[in-house]
Amino acid sequence: MSSDILDDLNRAIIAALQENPSRTNKDIGETLGVSEPTVANRIRALEDANILRVMMQRDMHALGYSVFALVDLNVEGRTPENVAEDLAKLDACTSVSVAMSSPDIFANINAPDGAALQRIVDEQIAKIEGIASYEVNTALEIVKLDPRFGKLGSE
Structure with a gap:
């Protein structure tokens, strides 16, 4: 199917x-x-067939995550795919995507507060080999976050 x-x-x-x-x-x-x-x-x-997965969804605010950020990353010396794999290993990264143009990678991060976000960026993300530069965009409000779609399976 x-x-x-x-x-x-x-x-x-x-x-x-x-x-x-x-x-x-x-x-x-x-x-x-x-x-x-x-x-x-x-x-x-x-x-x-990796078309459907029935799963629960958690409320990030109820769990204590009040900061949602999108980090734009540019890569040098490694492939974006390899850097993205390293980013995906971080618990704080809820989504990691390789882009077609600049920036090379988008990473979504949930954090309890601004200080925690800064620590995640400085102590985890910035230390990944191959990241040439990054820009952190903090969301003021999430207007839409559609839970109906996600990547299922390994492809």
């Missing part, structure tokens, strides 16, 4: 789980007019 052959039932199951991830397979099946095992098998196949 691949993303280009998702049928209407798979899309309906995904929509039901997006609306309420804790819905039971039985409830989804009753709503969609299919059996509970059909829903379970479809979800398993979607998970196996």
Whole structure:
């Protein structure tokens, strides 16, 4: 199964789980007019194909993270992919992306406060080999953070 052959039932199951991830397979099946095992098998196949993962989402503010920053990084002496792999190992980095142009890499960071953000940048990020320069952009307010999409699997 691949993303280009998702049928209407798979899309309906995904929509039901997006609306309420804790819905039971039985409830989804009753709503969609299919059996509970059909829903379970479809979800398993979607998970196996890295199209879907049912998971919890935490509120960063409730967990004590009041600072959200986007760090733009330029790389020299190493490939952006290798530097990005090192960044991805840091617990503070919630997302790391290699870009097509300058900057070479974008990294999202959650921190409890400005001082913690500064320590993360100075003591962890700046010490990664290959980082030529960086700029930290702190968000004043998160207007939209869509939890429906993420990278699943290793590709």
